Amino acid sequence: MSAHLPKSNSARPAGRSRSILFRITAAAGIVLASLAQGALPALAQGEVRSAHGDWQMRCDTPPGATSEQCALIQNVTAADRENVGLSVIILKTADKQARILRVLAPLGVLLPSGLGLRVDNADIGRAGFVRCLPNGCIAEVILEEDLLSKLQTGSQATFIIFQTPEEGIGIPISLNGFSAGFTALP
Numbered sequence: 001m002s003a004h005l006p007k008s009n010s011a012r013p014a015g016r017s018r019s020i021l022f023r024i025t026a027a028a029g030i031v032l033a034s035l036a037q038g039a040l041p042a043l044a045q046g047e048v049r050s051a052h053g054d055w056q057m058r059c060d061t062p063p064g065a066t067s068e069q070c071a072l073i074q075n076v077t078a079a080d081r082e083n084v085g086l087s088v089i090i091l092k093t094a095d096k097q098a099r100i101l102r103v104l105a106p107l108g109v110l111l112p113s114g115l116g117l118r119v120d121n122a123d124i125g126r127a128g129f130v131r132c133l134p135n136g137c138i139a140e141v142i143l144e145e146d147l148l149s150k151l152q153t154g155s156q157a158t159f160i161i162f163q164t165p166e167e168g169i170g171i172p173i174s175l176n177g178f179s180a181g182f183t184a185l186p
Contacts, residue, residue, distance in 0.1 A: 046071075050184060053177015057184060069094065072181045078171050086159055086171050087136075090143065090178075092185055099143035104136045105129070109161045115139035116160030116168065119150045119175075152179040 046060030049070065059070040069091065077085040087104040103115055114126040124147065127139040141147075151157060157173045 051177070052181030052184065054174040055177045055181040057181055065094070067094065070186050072178070072185055074173055076171055076173055078169055081169065084161070084169055084171070086161075086173070088159070088173055090182060090185070099148065100140060101143045101147070102138060102140045103159060104138055105161050106136050107132065108163060109137055110163060110165065111137065113162035113165065118158045118160070119154040120156060122150065124150065148182070151175060152182065
């Protein structure tokens with residue numbers, strides 16, 4: 001199963017009907033299983049191997065894994081709300097069969113509204129949250145060629161979280177260095 005990225009209105013009120021725009025494949029399920037074992041905090045705190053513009057490549061060996069895993073990471077905070085931040089993580093599955101875009105949003109987000117995404121001025125769509133952990137809630141999608149291309153050629157991605165159905169908070173993420181960082185991912 002692959003992710004479909006139809007255009008949608010990311011500021012659409014939560015009361016309107018929604019469809020799940022992103023689907024998680026079996027490979028993402030494997031990554032989620034490692035997440036449940038604490039791989040996300042380890043990756044987020046792993047050793048910085050390189051910097052690519054505004055992105056860092058961090059590497060660590062998740063518990064129970066036989067090899068090191070690296071991820072491209074950027075942590076940001078909303079300009080007008082210091083307590084609202086995101087961690088954006090790009091990684092390849094251990095079998096190199098899938099590429100994952102994972103976003104860790106703060107606790108307290110409105111889960112049914114999902115996570116919206118715009119790249120430059122193009123509305124990409126929404127992803128549903130798949131799980132909440134003590135440090136935040138996770139939205140995760142398979143990074144398909146169309147979305148990857150937009151991220152590699154864009155200058156800014158804006159992730160939109162909702163704290164109420166009416167209040168969307170757009171958090172800009174710089175795409176400076178994304179293309180080089182993604183190419184460098186093992």
